[in-house]
Amino acid sequence: MHEVELATRVLNALRQIAAERGARVVEANLRVGEINEPSSLRLWLRKLGGAEFNSTRFQITHIPITIRCKCGYEGTAKSIDTHLPEPRLGIACPKCGGHELSVTTGQELEIVDVKLEEGARKRRTKKSR
Numbered sequence: 001m002h003e004v005e006l007a008t009r010v011l012n013a014l015r016q017i018a019a020e021r022g023a024r025v026v027e028a029n030l031r032v033g034e035i036n037e038p039s040s041l042r043l044w045l046r047k048l049g050g051a052e053f054n055s056t057r058f059q060i061t062h063i064p065i066t067i068r069c070k071c072g073y074e075g076t077a078k079s080i081d082t083h084l085p086e087p088r089l090g091i092a093c094p095k096c097g098g099h100e101l102s103v104t105t106g107q108e109l110e111i112v113d114v115k116l117e118e119g120a121r122k123r124r125t126k127k128s129r
Ligand SMILES: [Zn+2]
Pocket: 069, 070, 071, 072, 073, 093, 094, 095, 096, 097, 098
């Protein structure tokens, strides 16, 4: 249920931005590492965001997992079992199969950019809708 936690964190951050600016978030650009299961995260953002975020577009950039292994391998790797409590344990070196490695990328969870509803503060000027 790692993604639930992450989705909650993202939504809370977006709520805070929306509250500070007094506008709805219409688009959120995220960078999410494969370790954080971007596809699953997207589903949870929808589910947990509910009606509050049903008009928000989530643009998710997937960041592949890359590792540096003790054997000298440097490059991409796959997460084998993401249901382990510590996702890093699920990554093995594709060259030697070992686990003595450090993760270079793939753990990201960033809100890169947020678009807010245009004209949310200009309520005085137009009431066409
Ligand atoms: Zn290796």
